[in-house]
Amino acid sequence: MLLRIQQIIYCHKLTIILTKWRNTARHKSKKKEDELILKHELQLKKWKNRLILKRPAAEESNFPERSSSEVFLVDETLKCDISLLPERAILQIFFYLSLKDVIICGQVNHAWMLMTQLNSLWNAIDFSSVKNVIPDKYIVSTLQRWRLNVLRLNFRGCLLRPKTFRSLSPLKQLTVLNLANCVRIGDMGLKQFLDGPASMRIGELNLSNCVRLSDASVMKLSERCPNLNYLSLRNCEHLTAQGIGYIVNIFSLVSIDLSGTDISNEGLNVLSRHKKLKELSVSECYRITDDGIQAFCKSSLILEHLDVSYCSQLSDMIIKALAIYCINLTSLSIAGCPKITDSAMEMLSAKCHYLHILDISGCVLLTDQILEDLQIGCKQLRILKMQYCTNISKKAAQRMSSKVQQQEYNTNDPPRWFGYDREGNPVTELDNITSSKGALELTVKKSTYSSEDQAA
Structure with missing residues (x-):
């Protein structure tokens, strides 16, 4: 009877330990995901700020005032920079392109050139x-x-x-x-x-x-x-x-x-x-x-x-x-x-x-x-x-x-x-x-x- 009680206590102890370990692992994983998302958001924000600063003031005077819908479309376009995506997503996009298209993409700018040089893309x-x-x-x-x-x-x-x-x-x-x-x-x-x-x-x-x-x-x-x-x-x-x-x-x-x-x-x-x-x-x-x-x-x-x-x-x-x-x-x-x-x-x-x-x-x-x-x-x-x-x-x-x-x-x-x-x-x-x-x-x-x- 005493042995049975010891076994129950031991199993209960193991359950508590495993529960704590699982919660700790989940917390660390969520924290890592949050940090990664925050990192991408900061990169995107820096890129947008840099793009706004580089935009010449004279360019705005040459064009008529845009409607709110046009401004929304421009803002949406600025957000679409595939170089900020994870490597796996970038590879999935480039796999749909022919060799000729990949070569052309590598000539767009430095960021695109780096994307076309991913090792897995050339498997x-x-x-x-x-x-x-x-x-x-x-x-x-x-x-x-x-x-x-x-x-x-x-x-x-x-x-x-x-x-x-x-x-x-x-x-x-x-x-x-x-x-x-x-x-x-x-x-x-x-x-x-x-x-x-x-x-x-x-x-x-x-x-x-x-x-x-x-x-x-x-x-x-x-x-x-x-x-x-x-x-x-x-x-x-x-x-x-x-x-x-x-x-x-x-x-x-x-x-x-x-x-x-x-x-x-x-x-x-x-x-x-x-x-x-x-x-x-x-x-x-x-x-x-x-x-x-x-x-x-x-x-x-x-x-x-x-x-x-x-x-x-x-x-x-x-x-x-x-x-x-x-x-x-x-x-x-x-x-x-x-x-x-x-x-x-x-x-x-x-x-x-x-x-x-x-x-x-x-x-x-x-x-x-x-x-x-x-x-x-x-x-x-x-x-x-x-x-x-x-x-x-x-x-x-x-x-x-x-x-x-x-x-x-x-x-x-x-x-x-x-x-x-x-x-x-x-x-x-x-x-x-x-x-x-x-x-x-x-x-x-x-x-x-x-x-x-x-x-x-």
């Missing part, structure tokens, strides 16, 4: 927005100055010279690099970057449309990028099965984009040895077949995203393979695959319950039945795209729109570049020529009518 630099304006000399000097702060770089579409590309090498903190559409980059140029310390921390690398790159660059990536998670080699035409073999050696890789490349079933079989890939894009890869996709799915049980759009040679077999082996699938694009039918999609709906994004645009054999299956099996579906689905009725699409957050739908005929008509039959070159001729005649008629109207 991400987008040179793509000023690729036709800014010279290479400025790019090099900017990267040299902020080399310890740069985390993300965007050079999309920039025509980089070898000397400029070499300046990326010392960026030790760089984690994201976008070189998409940099058509001048070759194996030697990429090697200069990869030989530097920046390659060791790089996590995302976009090399889309860098058409000069070959297997040598992929080999270098496997040697120098141990932390690479995302890699895009879209439309890198010189990539072969040997290069795919080097990709397998990038053990940290979870996402790969090989769309528009010359990859074949052999390459997919090699890639299936990776075992850790969660995202694969092989859109517009015309050499792969059902067998290649099936072999990859068997070894990629953790696959979450697959894009095989515009591979018109693929059939129901790949959908069945996904339903059997890749039940964790969350995103699937089979747009432009005219051989996919309701029976395969029914199997997918019954197995892949975590599907969030589905693109079936151009799957002309699918009917209203697929929407019923999706409603039953894929209750987590959020985005559904079904453009050019000629056999799905408008009524069924309207019912489905209430089940998803975003939906795209029409029953138009597939465009000619899809390579097939509304029934899934291949479009011959003669059809394309006839179609082009008809469009040309229509254009001529329209232009003729327009000129006659003008003449009238």
